[in-house]
Amino acid sequence: MEYSRNDKIFKKLNKKIESLSKENDFYGMAVVYYEMAHLVMEEGDDPQMYKDLGYKMKLKHQVDGLKSYQISGVVDEVECLVNIGSCSVCKKLKGEKLRLSDELSSPSIPVKHCENRYDGCRCTYIPIIE
Numbered sequence: 016m017e018y019s020r021n022d023k024i025f026k027k028l029n030k031k032i033e034s035l036s037k038e039n040d041f042y043g044m045a046v047v048y049y050e051m052a053h054l055v056m057e058e059g060d061d062p063q064m065y066k067d068l069g070y071k072m073k074l075k076h077q078v079d080g081l082k083s084y085q086i087s088g089v090v091d092e093v094e095c096l097v098n099i100g101s102c103s104v105c106k107k108l109k110g111e112k113l114r115l116s117d118e119l120s121s122p123s124i125p126v127k128h129c130e131n132r133y134d135g136c137r138c139t140y141i142p143i144i145e
């Protein structure tokens with residue numbers, strides 16, 4: 016049996032996920048899952064499962080960041096850093112100052128309904144230090 020080009024790429028990406036998970040690199044895993052979603056879409060299949068995994072990994076990454084701000088003891092608020100070219104849903108968060116405690120219980124980032132179809136929400140938190 017011949018493997019298609021996408022099969023080979025998919026295999027490589029699976030290996031990448033394996034090594035990234037050993038390093039607890041959740042953001043890296045998110046990027047790979049979105050790549051997988053793209054391949055699955057190219058094959059005409061439903062990419063939702065991979066997009067959901069990508070979202071979950073980004074969420075884990077963001078919440079870990081918030082927790083480290085909490086541990087620092089000097090951060091009460093965070094701001095959303097919105098990328099150039101972000102979608103209209105994400106742009107609404109631009110410059111928003113959010114309470115760290117609120118974001119820990121209900122994170123605004125990654126934006127669940129981000130309209131960036133390729134790799135999902137690319138927003139991130141930056142700490143506000145008074």
Ligand SMILES: [Zn+2]
Pocket residue numbers: 101102103104105106126128129130131135136137
């Ligand atoms: Zn977005």
